Amino acid sequence: MSRxxxxxxxxxxxxxxxxxxxxxxxxxxxxxxRFWIYTKLAEKDRLHRQVPHKQFVxxxxxxxxxxxxxxxxxxxxxxxxxxxxxxxxxxRDALPDxxxxxxxxxxxxxxAWLAGRVADYQSRMEVTPAGVKVQDLGYRWGxxxxxxxxxxxxxxxxxxxxxxxxxxxxEIAHLHEPHHTAAFWLRVERAMPDYxxxxxxxxxxxxxxxxx
Numbered sequence: 001m002s003r004x005x006x007x008x009x010x011x012x013x014x015x016x017x018x019x020x021x022x023x024x025x026x027x028x029x030x031x032x033x034r035f036w037i038y039t040k041l042a043e044k045d046r047l048h049r050q051v052p053h054k055q056f057v058x059x060x061x062x063x064x065x066x067x068x069x070x071x072x073x074x075x076x077x078x079x080x081x082x083x084x085x086x087x088x089x090x091x092r093d094a095l096p097d098x099x100x101x102x103x104x105x106x107x108x109x110x111x112a113w114l115a116g117r118v119a120d121y122q123s124r125m126e127v128t129p130a131g132v133k134v135q136d137l138g139y140r141w142g143x144x145x146x147x148x149x150x151x152x153x154x155x156x157x158x159x160x161x162x163x164x165x166x167x168x169x170x171e172i173a174h175l176h177e178p179h180h181t182a183a184f185w186l187r188v189e190r191a192m193p194d195y196x197x198x199x200x201x202x203x204x205x206x207x208x209x210x211x212x
Contacts, residue, residue: 066160110157
């Protein structure tokens with residue numbers, strides 16, 4: 001007797017028989033959709049978790065490419081915010097607009113760093129993006145827009161290097177495949193064989209870099 005999924009009849013009296021998917025077909029469907037399912041569950045979890053917010057006080061740690069740098073409030077310096085000697089230095093008179101200064105600093109450095117990573121991967125992934133733009137994308141780390149533009153959230157620069165690189169490869173792959181199909185994930189895997197571990201880390205720990 002051939003196997004069938006519970007609740008799906010192999011024969012139907014008085015009407016045409018309904019074809020049931022085989023276990024192999026079901027397995028491949030789940031396999032192809034597991035990343036999408038996992039991502040959506042992780043996003044739902046993120047929406048219900050408390051996001052930590054920075055207070056911008058002396059000694060507070062702020063991330064840059066996965067490393068925590070202590071904040072030091074200073075009385076005088078040429079620019080409101082800079083990273084020097086392993087510390088973020090914020091001028092005291094800029095403290096009321098500290099968040100805006102950090103977003104501006106992160107955005108500037110993210111644009112240069114992400115563009116560099118895109119340049120590293122685009123040849124091996126056989127695609128030429130129109131360019132890189134950095135902005136606030138809400139709950140998305142990246143997006144592939146019209147005209148082959150790649151968009152990245154400025155917070156991507158807070159992620160560890162290997163995770164931020166995964167975000168880059170993910171969006172470059174979308175220039176070939178717009179949806180998260182098996183073909184899409186195959187392209188990601190070819191460029192980054194350990195992408196599953198990186199993707200899992202992002203889903204589990206991405207919340208940790210969101211509170212600015």
